[in-house]
């Protein structure tokens with residue numbers, strides 16, 4: 320049975336939530352493997368819209384079991400808010416949701432650190448979501464992190480929080496000129512959330528190993544996107560985890576050789592939230608139209624997303640980085656009104672053209688996109704669910720991307736709803 324990783328092929332917000340929800344009907348397990356509540360994955364079906372931040376997008380279509388893997392960083396307060404929201408939609412989480420005992424916690428001090436560090440970076444700020452992601456992964460790799468299994472022993476948990484806070488308060492007061500945080504107050508505020516989260520904590524790698532033995536179908540849901548990967552993205556303007564395919568294995572306990580499919584999700588254009596280089600960004604009326612027609616405002620922070628034409632140099636890099644053998648194209652309908660649509664096929668750098676995505680951020684910043692222009696199809700593709708019904712000019716656009724990347728689109732999305740999809 321397939322073990323499929325679903326990965327953002329750009330800078331996040333490609334429509335991973337929609338695609339995972341769609342595919343989850345045929346999956347026994349859906350697993351988040353990295354990131355935290357910085358993610359915002361939107362699901363739309365019938366008259367329902369749900370934005371998930373931590374819970375995998377597999378609860379609403381079929382009966383798959385959902386796992387928050389060891390690679391995720393979990394803010395217990397944010398998680399409880401989300402559990403309650405999901406329960407309002409009549410989903411019984413017992414036997415459906417499992418949280419890795421090895422996943423690390425995001426505590427209130429991580430969120431405070433995220434904010435004060437961003438403030439102190441001034442004009443070099445990364446534009447983080449402020450959800451404490453970077454500082455939580457710092458705690459993890461510094462080996463002072465607190466994990467979900469620590470929730471099971473209250474005394475030990477409290478003494479770890481106090482110990483960590485002692486050091487953090489020194490930094491808050493002396494480096495950042497902020498007020499220290501109160502450990503007792505923090506522990507008290509966390510208590511109710513911890514009690515609600517505890518029953519879901521278990522050994523999720525073992526569950527997944529058994530699922531592999533039983534030949535069950537597993538979907539691994541990436542958050543963020545390949546170009547936000549801490550190793551392979553536009554460093555330092557990245558998140559602090561590995562959304563790319565390798566991260567799916569370390570973040571879940573699934574061995575690389577068990578993976579059968581790597582599906583990249585790309586929009587028919589590009590967006591980015593936060594700071595950092597974005598070669599095809601449009602600071603003009605076209606960018607504004609993409610933002611308006613695509614409703615490009617952050618699902619987590621509400622920030623307007625930066626918009627630009629599709630960047631094939633970056634997409635091909637993502638395909639190679641992840642070994643993507645499947646692609647899904649989303650938001651094709653957002654291009655319906657354009658007279659002309661462009662795609663970047665090469666970068667011009669220091670007088671030379673290249674199809675290689677530079678690894679240093681300064682060169683990505685400097686790269687001038689070379690475009691190929693397509694005539695727009697100027698008709699509605701919204702809701703089309705049969706490939707043959709797409710306008711010829713849209714088919715040409717799609718097949719050019721497929722030829723460039725060498726990968727076919729198995730899925731083409733023509734609207735936010737589950738039903739607005741072409742599956743080939």
Ligand code: GDP
Nearest residue numbers: 332333334335336359360361650732733734735
């Ligand atoms: P994710 O983080 O990758 O899951 O993506 P987000 O949920 O942050 O952003 C994608 C947005 O586009 C959401 O509002 C989706 O409802 C919407 N969306 C997804 N696919 C399509 C599509 O094909 N067409 C349109 N118009 N909207 C889409």
Ligand code: IMO
Nearest residue numbers: 331332357358359446447448542543558592593
């Ligand atoms: P989904 O899963 C888009 C961006 C932030 C910032 C950078 C670092 O919905 O695609 P962080 O808070 O992670 O330390 O911020 O990463 N970012 C995202 N951009 N989609 C996301 O998630 C993102 N998660 C983080 O805007 O630039």
Ligand code: MG
Nearest residue numbers: 332359360618
């Ligand atoms: Mg999102």
